[in-house]
Amino acid sequence: MDDRLVVDISKCISNPMRLKILNWLRQPENHFPPHNVVRHFNDGVCATYIQEKTNLSQSTISTYLSMMEKCGLLISTRHGKWSYFKRNETLIQQYANTLI
């Protein structure tokens, strides 16, 4: 994995709330209420639920999720007006392997 990508991923992880989000998304059903429209967690969790859990502003969370998606840590899927985010396990594994 390219050094610049390692740096960008590390920057994402180096913020306590972003790290929490990454951890919550490992098992969404343990940390978030069920969705109403999309009745599963296959694509992760919608931004609103994440925002509510963090108590940070909507714009901050949107920025966080966007930067985590940009470096590949998260995969986002749009369902209507909702954006869902899930972990990109492949990339996380690659990141871990690069460091070892």
Added chain:
Amino acid sequence: MDDRLVVDISKCISNPMRLKILNWLRQPENHFPPHNVVRHFNDGVCATYIQEKTNLSQSTISTYLSMMEKCGLLISTRHGKWSYFKRNETLIQQYANTLI
């Protein structure tokens, strides 16, 4: 691994030069000249060699190495007036495992 430690380690890795140092130390003999007094790399590489390779100031490198040691990424050993730094493979492995 505690979230705060993950954050501190990530902060260290999120700087391009600190990441390079961490990578160089994986195989010191490929990246640094042999030492004169301590004639092996068992304890890693002395701060001066690392500083010369980076072209950053002595104080900057000293700070970098110190913060990497403080969070456990590096292990330092003093030999006389030289400080040697090597990777803490155990902690790096723990960090990787925590993320996966």
Added chain:
DNA sequence: TTGATATATCGAGATTTATCAATATGTTTG
């Protein structure tokens, strides 16, 4: 002990990041 060398710490200015409110964009539904 003194001078030379290696490393650590301090103080400061420049850059980056954190975080918000306000606003814009996109999507659904009446």
Added chain:
DNA sequence: CAAACATATTGATAAATCTCGATATATCAA
């Protein structure tokens, strides 16, 4: 289409980080 809702972007300020030169501390060697 218009209102309502979810998300994204912009602009701004406070806080943190980067990086240096200067200086302090530690150790060796003469």
